[in-house]
Amino acid sequence: MFNKRIKIKELLATEPSGQEVTIMGWVRTFRNNQFIALNDGSTNNNLQVVVELGMLDEATLKRITTSASLKVTGNAVASLGKGQKVEVKASKIEILGDSDAEKYPLQPKKHSLEFLREIAHLRFRTNTFGAVFRVRHTLAFAVHKFFHEKGFVYMHTPIITASDAEGAGEMFRVTTLDMEKPPRNEEGTVDYKEDFFGRSANLTVSGQLEGELAATAFSEIYTFGPTFRAENSNTARHLAEFWMIEPEMAFYDLEDNMDLAEEFIRYIIQYAMDHNREDLEFLAQRLAEEEKSLPQDKRSELGLIEKLEFVINNKFERITYTEAIDILLQSPAYKKKKFQYDVKWGIDMQSEHERYLVEKHFKKPVIVTGYPKAIKAFYMRENEDGKTVAAMDILAPGIGEIVGGSQREERQEKLEARMKEMHVPAEELWWYLDTRRFGTVPHAGFGLGFERMVQFVTGMTNIRDVIAFPRTPKSAEF
Ligand code: ATP
Ligand code: MN
Numbered sequence: 001m002f003n004k005r006i007k008i009k010e011l012l013a014t015e016p017s018g019q020e021v022t023i024m025g026w027v028r029t030f031r032n033n034q035f036i037a038l039n040d041g042s043t044n045n046n047l048q049v050v051v052e053l054g055m056l057d058e059a060t061l062k063r064i065t066t067s068a069s070l071k072v073t074g075n076a077v078a079s080l081g082k083g084q085k086v087e088v089k090a091s092k093i094e095i096l097g098d099s100d101a102e103k104y105p106l107q108p109k110k111h112s113l114e115f116l117r118e119i120a121h122l123r124f125r126t127n128t129f130g131a132v133f134r135v136r137h138t139l140a141f142a143v144h145k146f147f148h149e150k151g152f153v154y155m156h157t158p159i160i161t162a163s164d165a166e167g168a169g170e171m172f173r174v175t176t177l178d179m180e181k182p183p184r185n186e187e188g189t190v191d192y193k194e195d196f197f198g199r200s201a202n203l204t205v206s207g208q209l210e211g212e213l214a215a216t217a218f219s220e221i222y223t224f225g226p227t228f229r230a231e232n233s234n235t236a237r238h239l240a241e242f243w244m245i246e247p248e249m250a251f252y253d254l255e256d257n258m259d260l261a262e263e264f265i266r267y268i269i270q271y272a273m274d275h276n277r278e279d280l281e282f283l284a285q286r287l288a289e290e291e292k293s294l295p296q297d298k299r300s301e302l303g304l305i306e307k308l309e310f311v312i313n314n315k316f317e318r319i320t321y322t323e324a325i326d327i328l329l330q331s332p333a334y335k336k337k338k339f340q341y342d343v344k345w346g347i348d349m350q351s352e353h354e355r356y357l358v359e360k361h362f363k364k365p366v367i368v369t370g371y372p373k374a375i376k377a378f379y380m381r382e383n384e385d386g387k388t389v390a391a392m393d394i395l396a397p398g399i400g401e402i403v404g405g406s407q408r409e410e411r412q413e414k415l416e417a418r419m420k421e422m423h424v425p426a427e428e429l430w431w432y433l434d435t436r437r438f439g440t441v442p443h444a445g446f447g448l449g450f451e452r453m454v455q456f457v458t459g460m461t462n463i464r465d466v467i468a469f470p471r472t473p474k475s476a477e478f
Helices: 008-012 058-063 113-118 127-149 208-218 254-275 277-291 304-313 321-330 351-362 412-421 430-437 450-458
Strands: 020-031 035-039 047-050 069-078 086-097 201-203 220-228 241-250 317-320 366-372 388-396 400-407 443-449
Touching (some): 008 020, 008 047, 020 047, 020 086, 035 069, 047 069, 127 220, 127 254, 127 277, 127 450, 208 220, 208 241, 208 430, 208 443, 241 254, 241 450, 254 277, 254 304, 254 366, 254 443, 277 304, 277 450, 351 366, 351 388, 351 400, 388 443, 443 450
Parallel strands (some): 047 086, 317 366
Antiparallel strands (some): 035 047, 069 086, 241 443, 366 388, 388 400
């Protein structure tokens, strides 16, 4: 058996008593031909391996370079060096993989996040990305734990869909047709009847509609899967491929929906705080460092940890869209013409407006409800006023929209009328309408963009830095 090793995280937490241990990892640094800082990705803390003088020949010493991989056996002893309790006095060092130090792009020094994006295949080996991706893992685990404990059923909704009726964004087409000479019908347009599925197909932009089908049987379900949007927006919070969590619940109204979303967000943040404290502290420090280069008024008022604690301990602000527009119209920013985009009832709020509300006005997450129906999807439940729908967006400091959700229109006639108005083809969505025909119930749900959540928790400003291999316009390396 090869993998008889102790992980460095575990070893660093034990009381050293000279016990023999085996560790494996990658060399971060090697000082004075004597001290190896070894990392295996279980923690940002390196294990110090001490090489006795004369133990290795000159040629072997030369091969212990940054990023070479080693198997080390030795005794765990109390460390005299500062910053660590335990070190390993090596008795045997085996080089598993050499690394040409001259060619290795990740020298032990500070690199910009932009540069690291170009070597995304190696950036996991940095402290920043080590911390980000361990936190991402914990958050994903917490998502499942939260819903599982509440009795929700995890649904895997399809990734390839033939319905292009949701209107949530631009779609990527899935086809096996020959792009050079596709079959054409009499009008000269591409004949998708000849395509793999006998119709045109796309990558999903949301699992919601299928989620609703399941919720009207299991009562409470959630999805957690990849989502694709061919939107050509090169922003720090949009990806062409991202992961979304979409709970959908029968017997919930909008308020139940908001309560669940708040509880859920608090739970997963708390879980990361309890299980990744060290990584979060590292990221907090990184963020503080990064913000030093910003002018005072652009820096966060709270450190990362304080911000997360604040979110766990304080209820989100809840306001209506109409109230939000009033606040914006009354704001100094509006009066001084600081907003690039106009503000009036009916607008789809721009990121600058959302950020004003959360970062300047309320200084906490805000849930906005009751959006004009004209700017929201066809399935959202119409309010009594006939103008607004039971939608809710959660806006988070530094991120903007993190959750989009609504109570769904469960009344069949209303839903069909709305589909007609919005030119959503009812024939194609016959299966969706069946849920309204056969035992319809009040129900609601929301979508949380997982990467935006990871951004919020890790304090990373660019969404490209919280997903392993980001897909964005003109970029799909790795
Ligand atoms: P935005 O206005 O920010 O583009 P949206 O209104 O298109 O968001 P929804 O369709 O409501 O978003 O999707 C639900 C959630 O999915 C959003 O609240 C957000 O967290 C996330 N999300 C949406 N689009 C993207 C994207 N391109 N990349 C990453 N996350 C996204
Ligand atoms: Mn969008």
